[in-house]
Amino acid sequence: MATDQAHVSAAGELTESGERRRDFIYIATGAFAAVGAATVAWPLVNQMNPSADVLALASIDVDLSAIKPGQAVKISWRGMPVFARNLTQAEQDAANKVAVSSLRDPQTLAERTKEGHANWLITMGVCTHLGCVPLGAGEGEFKGDFGGYFCPCHGSQYDTAARIRSGPAPTNLVVPEYAFKSPTSVTIG
Amino acid sequence: MGRLIAFLAPFAIGGVFVLALIVGALMPRDAVTPDATKAHFEEAKHVSFKSDGAFGTFDRAQLQRGFQVYQEVCAACHSLNQVAFRDLAALGFTPAEIKAIAKKNDQPTIDEKTGDAATRPGLPSDKFYGPYANDVAARAANNNALPPDLSLMTKAREHGNRYVYSLLTGYTNAPADWKVPAGLHYNPYFKSINIAMPAPLTSEGQVEYTDGTKPTVDQMSKDVTAFLIWTAEPKLVERHKTGFGAVIFLLIMTGLGYLSYRRVWAEIKYKTKKGEVASA
Amino acid sequence: MSFPWAKHYEPTTDVGKWIDSRLPLPRLIYDSVGAGYPVPKNLNYFYNFGVLAGVALVVQIITGIILAMHYAPNTGLAFNSVEHIMRDVNSGWMLRYMHAVGASFFFIVVYLHIFRGLYYGSYKPPREVLWLLGMVIYLLMMATGFMGYVLVWGQMSFWGAAVITNLFSAIPIVGDAIHTWLLGGFSPDNATLNRFFSLHYLLPFVIFGVVILHVWALHIPGSNNPTGVDIKGPQDTVPFHPYYTAKDFFGLGVYFTLFAIVVFYLPNSLGEPDNYIPANPLSTPAHIVPEWYYWPFYAILRAFTVDFLWVPAKLWGVLAMFSAILLLFFLPWLDKSPVRSNTYRPLSKLFFWILVVDCLILGLCGAKPAEEPWLRISQLAAAYYFAHFLIILPIISRIERPLPLPKSISEAVLTNAGHSVEAARAAVAAVPQPAA
Numbered sequence: 028m029a030t031d032q033a034h035v036s037a038a039g040e041l042t043e044s045g046e047r048r049r050d051f052i053y054i055a056t057g058a059f060a061a062v063g064a065a066t067v068a069w070p071l072v073n074q075m076n077p078s079a080d081v082l083a084l085a086s087i088d089v090d091l092s093a094i095k096p097g098q099a100v101k102i103s104w105r106g107m108p109v110f111a112r113n114l115t116q117a118e119q120d121a122a123n124k125v126a127v128s129s130l131r132d133p134q135t136l137a138e139r140t141k142e143g144h145a146n147w148l149i150t151m152g153v154c155t156h157l158g159c160v161p162l163g164a165g166e167g168e169f170k171g172d173f174g175g176y177f178c179p180c181h182g183s184q185y186d187t188a189a190r191i192r193s194g195p196a197p198t199n200l201v202v203p204e205y206a207f208k209s210p211t212s213v214t215i216g
Numbered sequence: 217m218g219r220l221i222a223f224l225a226p227f228a229i230g231g232v233f234v235l236a237l238i239v240g241a242l243m244p245r246d247a248v249t250p251d252a253t254k255a256h257f258e259e260a261k262h263v264s265f266k267s268d269g270a271f272g273t274f275d276r277a278q279l280q281r282g283f284q285v286y287q288e289v290c291a292a293c294h295s296l297n298q299v300a301f302r303d304l305a306a307l308g309f310t311p312a313e314i315k316a317i318a319k320k321n322d323q324p325t326i327d328e329k330t331g332d333a334a335t336r337p338g339l340p341s342d343k344f345y346g347p348y349a350n351d352v353a354a355r356a357a358n359n360n361a362l363p364p365d366l367s368l369m370t371k372a373r374e375h376g377n378r379y380v381y382s383l384l385t386g387y388t389n390a391p392a393d394w395k396v397p398a399g400l401h402y403n404p405y406f407k408s409i410n411i412a413m414p415a416p417l418t419s420e421g422q423v424e425y426t427d428g429t430k431p432t433v434d435q436m437s438k439d440v441t442a443f444l445i446w447t448a449e450p451k452l453v454e455r456h457k458t459g460f461g462a463v464i465f466l467l468i469m470t471g472l473g474y475l476s477y478r479r480v481w482a483e484i485k486y487k488t489k490k491g492e493v494a495s496a
Numbered sequence: 497m498s499f500p501w502a503k504h505y506e507p508t509t510d511v512g513k514w515i516d517s518r519l520p521l522p523r524l525i526y527d528s529v530g531a532g533y534p535v536p537k538n539l540n541y542f543y544n545f546g547v548l549a550g551v552a553l554v555v556q557i558i559t560g561i562i563l564a565m566h567y568a569p570n571t572g573l574a575f576n577s578v579e580h581i582m583r584d585v586n587s588g589w590m591l592r593y594m595h596a597v598g599a600s601f602f603f604i605v606v607y608l609h610i611f612r613g614l615y616y617g618s619y620k621p622p623r624e625v626l627w628l629l630g631m632v633i634y635l636l637m638m639a640t641g642f643m644g645y646v647l648v649w650g651q652m653s654f655w656g657a658a659v660i661t662n663l664f665s666a667i668p669i670v671g672d673a674i675h676t677w678l679l680g681g682f683s684p685d686n687a688t689l690n691r692f693f694s695l696h697y698l699l700p701f702v703i704f705g706v707v708i709l710h711v712w713a714l715h716i717p718g719s720n721n722p723t724g725v726d727i728k729g730p731q732d733t734v735p736f737h738p739y740y741t742a743k744d745f746f747g748l749g750v751y752f753t754l755f756a757i758v759v760f761y762l763p764n765s766l767g768e769p770d771n772y773i774p775a776n777p778l779s780t781p782a783h784i785v786p787e788w789y790y791w792p793f794y795a796i797l798r799a800f801t802v803d804f805l806w807v808p809a810k811l812w813g814v815l816a817m818f819s820a821i822l823l824l825f826f827l828p829w830l831d832k833s834p835v836r837s838n839t840y841r842p843l844s845k846l847f848f849w850i851l852v853v854d855c856l857i858l859g860l861c862g863a864k865p866a867e868e869p870w871l872r873i874s875q876l877a878a879a880y881y882f883a884h885f886l887i888i889l890p891i892i893s894r895i896e897r898p899l900p901l902p903k904s905i906s907e908a909v910l911t912n913a914g915h916s917v918e919a920a921r922a923a924v925a926a927v928p929q930p931a932a
Contacts, residue, residue: 052479056472056745063469070587074562079584083302083341223890226830230886233819234879236804236812241875243802245868270761298579367579371764372772407782448772451582451589458590459760466756470749473742480742484537484734 085216091147092211099164101152104215108152109203110164110176111213114187119145121174122188132198136188139202149213150189150200154178161185161200176200256394258404260378261385263438267445268377270460273453274446279307281425282443285436287317288423289416290366293358295346298367299447302340306450314340324349359399361412370441371448379405380444384437387415499534499718501730502527528715534733535740536721538909542616543719544747545609550707551748552602557700559595560644567647569693571686574649575774593763594755599641600766601755603789606634614827615848617836618720624828626713631825633706638790638821640699643692645787646684650771655784657684657692663797666814683777723908724836725901731927732905783865791862792855793817796881798866799874816878823885830885833893835901843896847888854880 077085087104091111094100099112114122122136140147152160156178162168163176163185171177172193173186183194190199205215266275283304286296301318309317318338323345327334333349346365348354355362370376382405390402400410417433417440425431429439446452505526507513516523526532566585568577581588610630613619619627642660646653661684665675680687718727727733734740758765766788770781786794800812807815823830831844838845854877861874902908903921910920 050479052472052475056469056476059465059469059472060745063465066465070590071558071562073586074588074591075565076586078566078580078586078588079302080300080341080580081584083300222829226826226886226890229819229823230882232805233816233882234887236802236816237799237875237879237882239804240800240802240809241872241879248868298576298583303583368772372769374769376769455589455593455760455763459756462756462760463753466749466753470746470753473746473749477742477746480738484739 086214087216088208088212088214090212096146098166101164102215104203108160109215110148110150110152110189110200112148112150112164112189114146114148116146118174118187122186122190125186125190131191134188134190134199139188139190139199141205141207144207144210147213148187148189149205149215150202153201154180154183154196155191155198155200156181156183156194156196252394253407253409256391256404256409257407258382258386260375260382260405263378263381265377265438265442265445267442267449267452270456272456275442276308277427277429278439278442279446280309281423281427281429281436282439282441282446283307284425285417285423285440286366286443289436290440291344292347293354293363293413294366295348296344296367296447297346297365298343299450300341300343301338303450306446311340318342321345359412363413366444366447368448370445376448377441377445381437381441383411384415384417384441385434498716499727499730499733501733502534503531503735505530505532528711528736529741530737531735533715533736534727534730535719535736536727536732536905537734537739538721538723538905539719539740539743540722541747542608542612544744545605545612547744548605548747548751549602549609551751552598552605553700553703553707555598556595556602557704559591559598560697560700562591563595564697567693569647569690571649571689571775574647574689578648590759593759596767597755597759597763599644600787600789601751601758602637603641605751606637607789610634611852614851615838615845616720616722617724617831617833617838619828620831620833620836621828622717623714623720626710627828628825629706629710629713631821633703633710634824635821636699636703636706640696640703641787641789643696643699645771646689646692647696648771649689649775651773651775651779651781652768652771652784654684654775654777655781656786657688659784660786661688663814663817666808666811668811720836721905722837722839723902723905724840725903725905725908728904728906729927731924785863788859788863791860792858793820794862795858795874796820796878798862799871799878801871801875816882820878820881823882827885827889831889831893833896833898835898840899840901841896842899843892844889847884847892850880851884854884 085105087102089102089111091113094111094113096113096115097118099110102109102111119136127133127135136145136148139150152164154161157180159178159180161176161178161183163170169177171184173184175185175187175189175192177184178194178196181195183196184192185196185200186192188199191197203215205213207213266273266278286294301314301321304314304317305311318340321338321342321344322335323338323342325334325336326332338345346354348357351362370380373379383403386403386405387401388404390396394402394409396402396410400412401414402409403411417436420430420432422433423431423436429435449455505516505523507516507522512522515521563581566577566581566588568574578592581592583589585591613627613630642656646657661675661678664678665671667674676682678688679685680691721727768785768787785791794817797813797817800809800816803809804812833841833844835841838848857873857877858881861870861877864870902911904924906924906927907917907920910923911917
């Protein structure tokens with residue numbers, strides 16, 4: 028048709044229906060644009076990941092020297108409470124006496140402490156049921172029937188190794204990643 | 217009638233504005249007394265830094281020297297409250313070294329038992345808070361002058377890099393026609409000429425460099441300026457690197473885009489009667 | 497969308513037909529920016545700036561939403577939150593510089609777009625509403641840009657806010673009440689910062705909505721073109737896709753390349769060093785200057801130094817500054833010439849270029865301190881600005897003798913290819929016209 032001829036709209040040859048053939052140049056350009064878009068998209072997504080100042084506080088040093096046997100402290104780490112407890116020999120013995128197979132979440136005290144530091148029990152202060160902060164770390168707080176921690180929200184009770192003994196919580200208090208830098212200081216996280 | 221108003225209104229409004237402006241333009245101006253400050257003011261000296269230009273980078277050794285000058289001279293009065301101790305890792309310090317630097321810099325806190333204001337040793341996540349508890353204390357210690365925070369100084373002044381260097385090396389005796397008020401010092405690179413800060417770098421060897429560089433006043437000034445360029449723009453190198461890749465990529469993509477455009481338009485614009493193609 | 501030869505959307509796949517019968521979005525896209533929208537084939541590169549402005553808006557919205565995830569709109573935290581973005585947030589420095597430089601690029605592109613419209617008479621009938629919507633977008637952009645700059649809460653943020661909000665107290669009787677109402681207090685403070693953040697987040701979406709109306713208003717009569725002559729038939733047009741999608745892609749490549757050069761190598765070149773100093777209400781900077789895209793209007797504001805006709809100088813400045821923008825709304829009725837394009841209006845073309853130089857001079861004056869010789873130059877340049885739109889244009893549009901117009905776009909295009917007017921006319925006549 029004359030109209031088509033007046034403005035031939037193909038580059039290169041026309042197919043029968045008059046459509047444009049997919050030239051290499053268009054594919055190359057499109058590929059470049061796609062790669063560019065993907066490259067730009069990554070920083071837009073990654074900016075929501077923790078920033079440098081948040082990551083810097085992901086790891087903290089704790090000085091344990093002031094905690095006497097039988098005492099515990101609450102530390103804030105990554106916005107959550109951590110219990111650092113100096114177990115007395117009696118508390119350690121009580122934990123070791125328990126038949127591990129009878130526990131809901133079987134673990135020995137040795138598995139939950141560091142070699143040579145069996146008296147230091149460092150766990151999250153977050154009940155594994157629905158996330159309340161259990162009592163027992165502060166001076167004079169009720170430690171529950173098993174001498175460890177007592178969660179007032181729904182009655183979960185933990186023993187001297189912070190293992191779940193009764194109540195609805197499914198697992199023991201979580202032991203975070205930590206390491207001893209010296210006999211009296213740890214780095215958590 | 218409405219048509220007439222619509223026709224005349226622009227001329228009336230325009231005329232009024234134009235008249236008001238012309239009257240203002242024709243008004244005689246009061247005699248302006250020449251500003252002595254402007255006459256004495258000098259533009260920042262020309263000096264170059266490794267970070268200048270599109271391919272600029274930081275010289276880690278220079279940044280470390282500059283940091284040493286800051287710590288030993290400037291930190292007595294100036295804070296760097298946007299810079300955290302952990303940021304010094306970019307200068308090549310190890311985590312242990314950073315912890316040691318942090319410990320020496322006190323941070324404000326409250327006493328756990330009494331609630332009174334107190335200080336505690338710094339942690340790597342803390343910032344260079346500076347020597348004064350607050351601005352009032354800073355002024356009280358400096359004859360009512362407030363030593364400004366230096367984190368952004370090289371971006372907060374016109375030609376900031378050259379300005380800081382010029383200021384540090386620009387202290388001279390005041391010329392005969394200039395009276396410097398008591399407690400201030402003559403520095404023609406400072407906007408109002410009389411600066412409250414006495415020359416901070418006065419003698420060679422004020423700071424002992426450990427890498428063997430000769431600590432002349434000029435060298436120390438260059439080094440601490442380079443350090444302040446880093447505190448103001450710690451991401452400079454990353455920015456230049458990313459930019460290089462981005463611009464190269466975009467130039468190629470634009471080139472491909474142009475070729476595609478020409479392909480698409482090849483026969484469109486000009487077509488003669490004979491059917492010959494004369495494209496753009 | 498009133499061109500009979502425009503291609504029609506025919507969904508070929510089952511999915512395509514299913515969507516088309518329920519919500520014809522693909523059809524809308526095809527008809528507006530696809531192969532179904534005929535566009536004059538003689539558009540030059542000055543016609544790229546509309547799309548570039550749209551893309552600039554999208555870039556600002558995306559980077560802005562992300563920045564808002566990290567920014568704290570409180571006077572005690574704002575400045576430090578911006579530095580937190582620059583230093584600690586992953587790629588934060590890049591996002592912040594993209595947003596700041598992006599605002600400048602948005603204005604560059606919009607100014608070129610507006611001046612294109614002025615030159616080719618794109619504001620003339622039947623495109624008056626298109627022009628008015630564009631002016632609304634421009635006003636919204638200026639408000640958004642102003643508030644965004646305040647959010648940094650540097651020295652220039654604070655004092656710029658103080659100066660501009662102070663203008664409202666020049667209004668007689670209600671001025672002070674409006675001033676206090678805007679600020680939420682007696683000087684810029686937390687109340688001001690918080691509401692500016694809220695509005696700065698909101699207005700870009702309002703702009704987006706007006707842009708949709710703007711494009712809709714354009715698509716009713718279709719695009720103007722450098723000749724100003726209406727489309728006569730299919731020989732005058734090409735479908736938007738692939739012709740102008742390809743050209744716009746290339747234009748975007750150039751835009752992004754220049755954008756990247758500034759973002760990565762000259763990120764602070766368009767800004768003010770004083771804004772890297774935290775806001776201090778007790779210490780005024782030596783020279784308060786707004787961002788460069790406000791400079792011409794700032795010059796007009798400060799050009800009025802004498803009380804005239806019982807109106808104080810300060811009020812004159814405020815009235816003139818707002819009038820300078822508002823008079824543009826009346827342009828379709830100030831310029832009465834039946835010829836659209838300055839290509840064929842030699843007198844109007846001359847004054848157009850004088851206007852361009854005048855606006856550049858006004859811009860330069862806005863950056864300088866309000867001293868001589870800049871003050872006198874501002875006064876003369878501002879006088880020309882008002883005279884141009886309110887006196888010169890109405891007169892010359894009625895009395896000038898335009899050059900002979902081409903009969904059609906095709907004729908103009910073919911004539912440009914180096915053929916005689918007769919040969920061009922013959923070539924055009926040889927093309928069968930669709931039934932009217």
